[in-house]
Each structure stands twice: as C-alpha cells, then as structure tokens.
Amino acid sequence: MVRTLSRYSRLFALALALALAAALPAAARAEALQVFACEPEWAALVKALAPGAQVTAATHARQDPHYIEARPALISALRRARLAVCTGASLEAGWLPMLQQRAGNAAVRDGQPGMFYAARQVELIDQRDRIGFNEGDVHPEGNPHLHLDPDRLAQVARALSQRLAQVDPAGAAGYQERHTAWQAEWARRGADWRQRAAPLKGQRVVAQHSTFAYLWRWLGVRQVADLEPKPGVPPTPAHLQAVLAQVLAQPPIATVHALYQDGRPSAWLAQQLCEGRAPALALPSTVTDDGPASTLEGLFEQDIAALLKAAAPR
Numbered sequence: 659m660v661r662t663l664s665r666y667s668r669l670f671a672l673a674l675a676l677a678l679a680a681a682l683p684a685a686a687r688a689e690a691l692q693v694f695a696c697e698p699e700w701a702a703l704v705k706a707l708a709p710g711a712q713v714t715a716a717t718h719a720r721q722d723p724h725y726i727e728a729r730p731a732l733i734s735a736l737r738r739a740r741l742a743v744c745t746g747a748s749l750e751a752g753w754l755p756m757l758q759q760r761a762g763n764a765a766v767r768d769g770q771p772g773m774f775y776a777a778r779q780v781e782l783i784d785q786r787d788r789i790g791f792n793e794g795d796v797h798p799e800g801n802p803h804l805h806l807d808p809d810r811l812a813q814v815a816r817a818l819s820q821r822l823a824q825v826d827p828a829g830a831a832g833y834q835e836r837h838t839a840w841q842a843e844w845a846r847r848g849a850d851w852r853q854r855a856a857p858l859k860g861q862r863v864v865a866q867h868s869t870f871a872y873l874w875r876w877l878g879v880r881q882v883a884d885l886e887p888k889p890g891v892p893p894t895p896a897h898l899q900a901v902l903a904q905v906l907a908q909p910p911i912a913t914v915h916a917l918y919q920d921g922r923p924s925a926w927l928a929q930q931l932c933e934g935r936a937p938a939l940a941l942p943s944t945v946t947d948d949g950p951a952s953t954l955e956g957l958f959e960q961d962i963a964a965l966l967k968a969a970a971p972r
C-alpha cells in the first residue's frame with residue numbers, strides 16, 4: 659500500500675513537472691512585448707530591434723496596404739498590443755481608425771506612447787499645400803511609402819528604439835544596445851548599396867503609383883510616367899496608350915509594379931516597348947513572408963539587384 663502510494667506520488671510529481679515545463683513557454687510568451695504592426699516593413703523593423711517581442715503584422719506584401727478589411731483577428735491583436743507601429747500620413751486611414759475603435763485598447767490610441775507613426779519621424783516627399791477637387795490624391799499629407807528610403811528607415815529605427823524603451827522600460831538597455839548594432843550594420847549596407855547601384859543614377863522607369871518614389875530618389879532613378887492616371891486610380895487603356903506615346907522614343911529600363919498590384923498594365927506596356935527593351939518587373943514593395951526579401955536588407959538587395967539587371971546593357 660505504501661509502495662503504491664509512493665508510486666502514485668512519484669507519478670503525480672512527474673506529471674506536475676511535465677505540466678509546468680509545458681506551461682513555462684506559454685508564461686514567457688505572455689510576458690513578451692506584444693506589438694501590432696500595420697505593414698510588414700514595421701513588423702520586420704520591430705523584430706530587428708526587439709527580437710523578444712511578439713509581433714503581428716496586419717498586412718502582407720501581396721496586400722494593398724491602403725485598403726484592408728478589419729478582420730476579427732486583427733482587432734484582437736490590436737486589443738492585446740502594448741505598442742502599435744504604423745505608417746500614418748493617412749496610409750491606413752481606411753482601416754486603422756476602425757480597428758482602434760473596435761479594439762478598445764487605450765494604450766494604442768492616437769497620442770499615446772503605444773501608438774507609433776513612422777511618418778511623424780521623418781519629412782515626407784510630395785506634400786501638397788492644397789488638394790484640388792479633382793486631383794484624386796490618396797496621399798494629401800505627402801507620400802507615406804517612406805520605408806523604401808534606407809536613410810529615412812534609419813531615422814524611424816532610431817525613434818522606434820526609443821519608443822520601445824518608453825513602453826517597455828525594463829528592456830530599455832537591451833533596445834539601445836540592439837539599435838546601436840542595427841544602425842552600424844544598416845549604415846554599412848547603405849554604403850554598399852549606394853556604390854553598387856551607381857549605374858542606376860539617371861535611369862528612367864515607368865512605375866505604378868508612388869509606391870517606390872522614395873527608392874527612386876535614393877537611387878537617383880527617374881520615374882518618367884505613372885501607370886495610374888491619377889494617384890490611387892487604377893490604370894486605364896487610354897492612359898496606358900498615352901504613357902506609351904510619351905516613353906516610346908526613349909524607353910525606360912523597366913516598367914515596375916509592386917507585388918500587390920495587378921501586373922497586367924505593366925506587362926502590356928513592357929511588351930509594346932518591343933524587343934524586351936523594358937522588362938516588366940514585379941518588385942516587392944515591402945518585406946515578404948518568405949524568400950530573399952523576407953528581411954529589410956533582403957528587400958533592398960532584391961530590388962536593387964533586379965533594377966541593375968534591367969539597366970545592364972544587352
């Protein structure tokens with residue numbers, strides 16, 4: 659009897675130990691900083707600066723970040739977040755306010771330290787003083803696709819590391835250390851990209867929307883035409899004909915669209931420009947779930963490599 663009891667108690671102790679071991683990672687997860695990122699580039703940046711954080715990205719590279727649905731999973735992710743990292747400048751105007759309202763999380767309301775907008779950390783290009791009634795501009799506060807400028811991305815990273823320390827003071831020293839290392843590595847890569855991308859300076863591209871405008875500026879590339887007739891308005895056959903007429907005499911090195919955009923207008927134009935003189939490039943405009951562009955550095959590597967290939971003499 660005694661022996662049976664002790665065997666039971668040994669079994670019980672074993673079961674308890676196993677249960678505790680299983681529960682531990684869950685407990686550790688519960689303590690991790692919960693971060694909600696509106697776009698994949700900010701999710702990637704948070705992961706780089708705060709590897710211990712639990713990050714939920716609201717959108718992926720094949721989704722148009724201007725328009726998404728406020729799914730229940732996103733509402734609950736925002737509800738448990740201590741920090742939300744978004745672009746701002748009205749990029750998410752169509753969906754983030756609704757998510758914030760439904761999540762009912764005071765920590766991530768506008769104006770709170772837990773709500774971080776990247777566009778507030780840098781100067782935006784293409785700011786408009788006054789929007790004409792018919793201009794149809796989706797970006798009145800300036801171009802929000804700022805993460806495709808490596809220098810502005812570094813400015814955002816600095817501000818974000820400070821914000822991480824503010825909302826999670828216990829990890830402050832770690833965030834600072836991590837950021838210092840990230841910054842050094844990013845500067846090294848930036849210098850390398852600048853050097854390798856020198857042949858792109860002055861090259862012409864046709865692209866869709868202002869998605870890559872910051873990258874063009876950084877590389878010295880000129881976007882000579884937009885496949886969109888008006889910002890935010892999808893390409894039309896008449897507009898594409900006009901673009902073709904405009905660039906036919908001096909073809910661009912490529913026609914470019916982002917992974918989330920319909921590739922047909924870009925492909926059509928490239929084909930009209932005959933003999934493959936202008937390839938249609940589908941470039942990631944943000945960090946992808948897998949593949950070579952699944953990190954911020956990989957994203958720039960892939961885009962620059964594709965453009966260099968398009969610019970190379972044939």
Ligand SMILES: [Zn+2]
Binds near residue numbers: 803867868869
């Ligand atoms: Zn846009």
